[in-house]
Amino acid sequence: MRIPILKLHNYLLISIQTEIDDNTAIQFQEDLLSKIHQSGATGVVIDLTSVDIIDSFIAKVLGDVVTMSDLMGAKVVLTGIQPAVAMTLIDLGIHLKNVPTALDLEQGLIKLYQELGE
Amino acid sequence: MNPQSCVNIQKEWDIVGARQLGRDIAKKIGFGTVDQARIATAISELARNIYLYAENGQICFEVIDNINHKGISMVAIDNGPGITDVSKVMEDGYSTSGGLGAGLPGVKRLMDEFDLQSEVGKGTRIKAVKWVR
Numbered sequence: 169m170r171i172p173i174l175k176l177h178n179y180l181l182i183s184i185q186t187e188i189d190d191n192t193a194i195q196f197q198e199d200l201l202s203k204i205h206q207s208g209a210t211g212v213v214i215d216l217t218s219v220d221i222i223d224s225f226i227a228k229v230l231g232d233v234v235t236m237s238d239l240m241g242a243k244v245v246l247t248g249i250q251p252a253v254a255m256t257l258i259d260l261g262i263h264l265k266n267v268p269t270a271l272d273l274e275q276g277l278i279k280l281y282q283e284l285g286e
Numbered sequence: 287m288n289p290q291s292c293v294n295i296q297k298e299w300d301i302v303g304a305r306q307l308g309r310d311i312a313k314k315i316g317f318g319t320v321d322q323a324r325i326a327t328a329i330s331e332l333a334r335n336i337y338l339y340a341e342n343g344q345i346c347f348e349v350i351d352n353i354n355h356k357g358i359s360m361v362a363i364d365n366g367p368g369i370t371d372v373s374k375v376m377e378d379g380y381s382t383s384g385g386l387g388a389g390l391p392g393v394k395r396l397m398d399e400f401d402l403q404s405e406v407g408k409g410t411r412i413k414a415v416k417w418v419r
Contacts, residue, residue, distance in 0.1 A: 189302045190334075220323060221305060223330035224392060252323035259324060260331075260392035261378050 171196045173203045179280060180207065180242075181273075183215040193229040200233055204242045211280035212237060215273050217248030227262045234267050243283055245269065247276035292346040293333075295364075301333040304345050311347050312358055316418050325358060325416055328396040331389055332362040332412060340366020340409065350415070357398075357417040362410075369404040376402070 169192045174181045180203060186192070200212065214230070216222070222230070234244045245268045257264065268283075270276040291311070293304040308329040312322045329345065336343035343364025350357045369375050378391050390412075394400040399415035 187302055187306070190298050220319075221309075221326050221330065223327050223334070224389065225330075225334060250323075252320040255320055256323045256327045256396065259395045260327065261395070262392075 169195075170199065173200060175203075175207055175209065178209055178284075179211045179213065179277070180204065180209045181213050181215070183218070183273075185218045187221075188219065188226055190225055193226055197229055197233045197236070201236055201240065204237055204240055209242055210284055212242055212244040213247055213273060213276040213280065214244060215247045215276070216253070217250070217272070219253065220250060222249075222253050222257060224260055224262060227257060227260070227264065231264055231267055243268070243280060245276040245279050247271065247273050290346045290348050292344050294342065294344055295333050295336040296342045298337060301330055301337060304333045305329040308345075308347055308358070308360065311349065312416075315349055315356060315358060317358070317416070318419075321416060321419070324396040325360075328393045328414060328416075329360060331393050332360070332414070335389060335410075336362060336364045336366070340364030343409075355417060357415055359413065359415045362412045362414075365409040368406040368408055368410055369402075370406055372402060372404055 169186060171182060171184055171192065230246065237244045247270045249269060268279065270279045291307065293300060293307055295304060305326040309322050309326040312325045317325065333345055343362065343366065345360055345362045348359045350359050375390050393414060397414040397416050401413045404410040
């Protein structure tokens with residue numbers, strides 16, 4: 169299973185719609201980094217509105233992909249984290265402190281515009 | 287007592303299968319969305335531990351329906367290497383798999399009851415219960 173990555177001007181948009189297993193998560197990490205490399209995208213929004221579980225592994229993969237993209241020069245914003253997911257992550261002890269987030273896709277794009285000044 | 291349903295954990299995809307089944311059961315019993323997410327996440331952590339450390343094992347779910355208590359019980363059993371230092375794996379941030387570390391203390395916080403028994407060379411048995419509020 170592969171998660172589709174859409175390009176919109178200088179941005180990449182990803183909406184995760186499926187139950188994520190470990191392999192899908194790792195595959196997505198690779199796919200996103202090579203897409204950033206190919207496209208020269210400067211901003212990425214990963215929308216998690218339809219995701220109802222983030223366990224420690226998925227959280228690690230997401231946190232890592234934000235740092236990795238940052239190393240390459242692309243800014244990532246995670247959007248749409250559900251209330252139940254936010255509460256569960258804190259129970260697990262996962263704070264994703266250095267990960268930029270926004271309420272929804274729209275706010276995520278606004279955040280990118282502001283930070284990247286385009 | 288209600289009949290048990292069990293899921294074998296052998297492949298990576300079984301982690302997803304186990305948490306989906308657990309979530310379905312939790313939903314049927316009447317847990318709210320937040321507790322459903324907590325239960326499913328706890329299952330995911332337990333199943334991943336089995337997959338990573340023991341290679342195969344089982345998670346069994348049971349509905350508990352007493353007069354004043356309703357809940358879900360899950361038991362994760364494997365015949366893997368066992369845990370050498372139980373108090374250490376219950377410390378936040380401790381991990382032997384490289385970087386995750388949320389594992390068991392996280393599961394304990396997500397659930398209402400948590401019991402861990404492990405014998406080196408024989409295996410591990412973890413029982414966790416969540417009550418409907």
